[in-house]
Amino acid sequence: MCGIVGYIGSQQAQPILLDGLKRLEYRGYDSAGIAVLDGGAISVRKCAGRIDKLRQMTDASPLRGTIGIGHTRWATHGEPTDLNAHPHTDVKGDIAIVHNGIIENHAALRRHLEKQGCVFVSQTDTEVAAHLIHTLYKGDMMKALQEAIRMLSGSYALAVLCENEPDVLYCVRLGSPLVVGVGQGEMFLASDIPAILPHTRDVVILEDREIAVLRRDSVDIFDDLGNRKTPAALHVSWDAAAAEKGGYAHFMLKEIFEQPDAVANTLTAYVGVDGFKEMLPGLPSRVDFIACGTAYHSGMAGAYYFAELAQTEAAAHIASEYRYKTLFPHPGQEVVAISQSGETADTLAALRKAQEMGADTAALTNTLGSTLERTVGKSLLTYAGPEIAVASTKAYITQVETLLLMAVDLGLRKGALSQERADELLNGLSALPEKMSRVLENQTYLQQYCDRHLHEKLMFFIGRGMDASLAMEAALKLKEISYLPCEAYAAGELKHGAIALISEGTPVIALCTRENLLEKTLSNLRETKARGAETICVCPERFAQQARREADIVWTVPDTDEMLLPLLVMLPMQLLAYHMAVAQGRDVDKPRNLAKSVTVE
Ligand code: F6R
Secondary structure, eight states: OOEEEEEESSSOHHHHHHHHHHHHGGGOOSEEEEEEEETTEEEEEEEESOHHHHHHHHHHSOOOOSEEEEEEEOOSSSOSOTTTSSOEEOTTOSEEEEEEEEETTHHHHHHHHHHTTOOOOSSOHHHHHHHHHHHHOSSOHHHHHHHHHHHOOEEEEEEEEETTOTTOEEEEEEBSOOEEEEOSSOEEEESSGGGTTTTOSEEEEOOTTOEEEEETTEEEEEOTTSOEEOOOEEEOOOOGGGGSOTTOSSHHHHHHHTHHHHHHHHHHHHEETTEEOOOSOSOOSEEEEEEOHHHHHHHHHHHHHHHHHHOOEEEEEEHHHHTTSOOOOOTTEEEEEEESSSOOHHHHHHHHHHHHHTOEEEEEESOTTOHHHHHSSEEEEOOOOOOOSSSOSHHHHHHHHHHHHHHHHHHHHHTSSOHHHHHHHHHHHHHHHHHHHHHHHOOHHHHHHHHHTTTOSOEEEEESTHHHHHHHHHHHHHHHHHOOOEEEEEGGGGGGTGGGGOOTTOEEEEEOOOHHHHHHHHHHHHHHHTTTOEEEEEEEGGGHHHHHHHOSEEEEEOOOOTTTHHHHHHHHHHHHHHHHHHHTTOOTTSOTTOOSOOOOO
């Protein structure tokens, strides 16, 4: 949520900051700004709107200087206006800060600072932090920041420029990510790795309550008591090209097409010639998945895999609910947090709650070095590469794949699954990338469907068992980027109320991956057709004949093991969402009101 960049070196800061912000725009895109320090004075350019608008402003009136900070915002406190855009300064403009996160005690601090004569010009919690740090500054920014850490509550990542210290860039984090990129005679700062990839792949990831002091040739890290810490640099394998569009019209489309490789890479990461590398440790008696949004949907799929392949009780929980729920610890329970970014505030809070309860915890994330990855004893990575589009595609598919692998591994170790069945699944998975590519090759039918159904008012997605979780993910994808209202239902539940919404021509899409449930789901589809719905069945080729007897339209994917079918049937659903959003002229990669990484509660 919101993106931060910073630079100190010998190059002009402005183009580096703007380029970094452009790469982070997916994190928030309602206003943006930069501050550059030169000749002992800080200058700010900021505006409501996207980075391109900021660029027009800086083209007309450039900022010169070799040290600066920048921000792209997803509004939490105060509307997206020019004044609420970051950077924020104190009254005199001696310091400038950019901030991600939420300062929870901003109202009390604001009252306190107003009494001391501070005049506020914006509605943001960030301006409170700017005034506070300025008030605490008595010639030593380290001390001011240590004091500020004690006074600010909430979550934040802050980058600070100070006129009195023109060769230093300060930053501090608590609960919101910040990484330092280490260059030759220059240092970079960002809230997310893709922003610095064109410059360096050597990064230092800040821990909570750490203060980083960046000079051209050094990065020094201190804890909140001022004790020096040794920065541990990490070399990231992602390269800049992985975070670029590479000829595709949108990041989302590129990421959809990267899925065959992502699945192959994830498989090789966990299954070598002699079997599984360590996945979940021990033999948990019960597994709970905690996650938000799309990651929650993959957790739902994971729960089915664990039950069916590992004979282990499992359930998925929405992290924002779990964190406030009365929980009952189970001996041998494992809680697995799932998150593409590894920075989602609710998921992290739910994980802490599970840890307080005494549960063993593990993480499944796409982001090496993320807070989530570093909070748990055991972390498993998905090998999807950087996901930039707000709508998650390849992260979801690799999460579902890894959950399947975890279930197979546990099933084997528990004796719940035979080696023969495990081999069948693993062989099926090896053959899957080619089948996925075949599904992706032909999208014309989906494009044509979307062109015809551009003006739909409502769509339904239904399925039973695992397919109900797929229906929820398909509906979320469509609604978040096309804004088309969608309902996702367990197929048998429809007639208990929601079927009242169906009228002449309402599209109802049934996802059918399970043979034992096919007839049941088709009969639910028939019920909607009797009320005027246009019915579509998405299924493997081997079900096509039966499906055609019931559904108006049948979209097929290649045959494979039924456990692997979720990884195939989701592809046309992602493409459906994509083409519907394109047909409607939506901003596919940056849908309204959303941001890629939700680091606030
Ligand atoms: C939807 C989407 C979101 C995320 C959710 C959790 O396409 O991307 O629903 O899945 O915000 O994010 P992570 O996985 O980063 O914790």
